[in-house]
Amino acid sequence: MVEITKKDMLDTLSEFYGKFIEPEFRGIRNKLDEHDRKFQDMLEHFDKIYAKLDRLETEYYSIVAAIDRVEKRLDKVEQELKGMNEKLDKEITLRGLIEKEIKDLKQRVSTLQERIEDLEKRLKTFS
16 A cells, blocks of 8 residues: 555645635635625614614604794794783773773763753744
């Protein structure tokens, strides 16, 4: 039988490595690089999404603050309208009272006018 030397063993292992193991490692390395690129792309995509979400969150809080201001203004306007309605109701009531008094005064003037006319007729009869 032929004796195997260290050199023969090294040559055989080197040939085995070059034909089988190295291509597999190269393939694995290429796949890992490809996965790293895809993972980096995903991370960049997530960063963009997070930036948009941050912007949306900021806009959301701005909108909420604006709505609060609008609601406060509407409450103030509502209170002013309530006050104006109360004032208008009072003025309408007062106007009704004034109109009634004017009607009463007209009636009294009419009555006085009739009495004056009656008195003038009596005076004419005496003269």
